[in-house]
Amino acid sequence: QKEVEQDPGPLSVPEGAIVSLNCTYSNSAFQYFMWYRQYSRKGPELLMYTYSSGNKEDGRFTAQVDKSSKYISLFIRDSQPSDSATYLCAMSLNDYKLSFGAGTTVTVRA
Amino acid sequence: SAVISQKPSRDICQRGTSLTIQCQVDSQVTMMFWYRQQPGQSLTLIATANQGSEATYESGFVIDKFPISRPNLTFSTLTVSNMSPEDSSIYLCSVVGGGPFGETQYFGPGTRLLVL
Numbered sequence: 001q002k003e004v005e006q007d008p009g010p011l012s013v014p015e016g017a018i019v020s021l022n023c024t025y026s027n028s029a030f031q032y033f034m035w036y037r038q039y040s041r042k043g044p045e046l047l048m049y050t051y052s053s054g055n056k057e058d059g060r061f062t063a064q065v066d067k068s069s070k071y072i073s074l075f076i077r078d079s080q081p082s083d084s085a086t087y088l089c090a091m092s093l094n095d096y097k098l099s100f101g102a103g104t105t106v107t108v109r110a
Numbered sequence: 111s112a113v114i115s116q117k118p119s120r121d122i123c124q125r126g127t128s129l130t131i132q133c134q135v136d137s138q139v140t141m142m143f144w145y146r147q148q149p150g151q152s153l154t155l156i157a158t159a160n161q162g163s164e165a166t167y168e169s170g171f172v173i174d175k176f177p178i179s180r181p182n183l184t185f186s187t188l189t190v191s192n193m194s195p196e197d198s199s200i201y202l203c204s205v206v207g208g209g210p211f212g213e214t215q216y217f218g219p220g221t222r223l224l225v226l
Contacts (some may be wrong), residue, residue: 002152004152018164025119034214036217041219041220041222042218042219043114043202043204043217043218043220044153044202044217045216045217046207046214046215046216052226055180088130088152090153096141096143096206096215098155098215099152100152100153100154101152101175102150102152103152104152
């Protein structure tokens, strides 16, 4: 069993739709949860970062963590073509070593 | 945030040869990391490079295959030695960003390697 499982996708949605991305994890000791966005031929860039259960909003993005269920989600509201990218979930214990999901590729159609 | 560049951006190599990838950061950083991103798979940490000391390798990665240099606080190289087609991947370097344990990281653009 992989330490972090991410819905594989790909996802294709019309502009303006809500995008929902999900990851589950097996190690209950994970404390820090992140979402990275990776455009084609670019490195990942940090999108959202949280360390507690609940929701965190940043503009059109909401990160949700449910530690009891070992489940994290990222929601993108009013999706735009510029949101087309691969989204990677990542998590860590209490150090710099990150465990990544395999990524979900999202295409937002204009 | 840190600005990271990598050279080369991509390369096609013959099996049995070696390739050295360079990573340059625009500010001094203590820790640099090297990752591998294989198609359809998670980013996997290869090693941590600290200036002035030997790199620390993760399980499954060895120094003979992936020698790393860290001559100063802004630069590191990763060499992929005696390459085989299984080494075809994207190689990324990163540095610590924020968070109490440096768990948020800034990544370079990656080096896309194809081994024939």
